[in-house]
Amino acid sequence: MTTIDFLATVDAYPKLDDKVRTTSFKIQGGGNAANALTCAARLGLKPKLISKVSDDAQGKGILEELEADGVDTSLLVVSKDASSTISYVLVDNQTKTRTCIYTPGDPPMMPTDLSQSILLSAFDEARLVYFDGTSTETALFVAQEAAWNNIPILVEAESVREGLDELLGLADYVICSTRFPQAWTQAPSNPSALVSMLLKLPNIKFVIVTLGEEGCIMLERSTTESTDIEERDVDNVIEFLYKEKDDSLIIPTCTSSTKTKLRAEGIGTVCGRLFVGTAEKIPACELIDTTGAGDAFIGAILYAICANMSLEKMLPFACQVAAAKCRALGARTGLPRYNDPRLAPFIC
Secondary structure, eight states, X not given: XXXXXXXXXXXXXXXXXXXXXXXXXXXXXXXXXXXXXXXXXXXXXXXXXXXXXXXXXXXXXXXXXHXXXXXXXXXXXXXXXXXXXXXXXXXXXXXXXXXXXXEOOBSOOOGGGOOHHHHHHHXXXXXXXXXXXXXXXXXXXXXXXXXXXXXXXXXXXXXOOTTHHHHHTTOSEEEEOSXXXXXXXXXXXXXXXXXXXXXXXXXXSEEEEEOGGGOEEEEEEOSOOOTTSOEEEHHHHHHHHHHHSOTTXXXXXXXXXXXXXXXXXXXXXXXXXEEEEOOOOXXXXXXXXXXXXXXXXXXXXXXXXXXXXXXXXXXXXXXXXXXHHTTSSSSSTTOOOTTOGGGHHHHO
């Protein structure tokens, strides 16, 4: 997804049939994939974006902003006499929440928009391919080619939608929204849902669920399994890890289990490690806008995978990048760059 965002902040979300005045306003590029790749570019990667825009004013603005941030737009499909995707974002200064309404671009992106030569160009020197879970028909077409070329795949699972199951089946890594794991698996808790996901998707190396101000949890699959490894209930392990974390620390941290046989009642058992990543405790006076925080988190994970960062360092690094984004209006304004001193403990 690649959009133009119209962002407006208000003192409080308007009531039905109400009129309110904005306290600030910004027009900026948006969209899950475009935001995540902008983040990755600022961190030092060289991302290429496959998406579709129109040759309208919004589409031209989208291209210019991406190119200014170092995102390669040579693979974007530009449709004539059409419309680009537009998103309207209302940010509530009181609750620090945002409401998004978007108008999809027309016509949508289809597999026929991409030639074999475009895909070969896209995969040249690629170390990772990321899909934001939208335009699933086209995404599956590209993912199948990526899998054929042995390029690792990361899939974002934001909500249950048609075609996503097939895409998840090709994934090496999955990052989920808070509600997705339980909605997709019908498991009684997020930890048990992560076990279910690893059982349903045997190719996955790790799955992460983001939890907003509560940070994130991750389940990593172990490739080797020993008969003498202890079996424990996954919910009990998560409860133990939450008790182990140091709540006095403001900066993001990571706590992990040892390699364990993790049991989810009525679901099954997987061998792996659980991780709990904490979010930065942002002072209320510094918290501006959470729009795109998840995209920033994913952009940082893309960087961490490509940089071979340890998992123990990867989660707090991604939480730190997301926290930096939340200190400014819009999905991209606050995205840090590689040399940002707040990232020094993770990158140096």
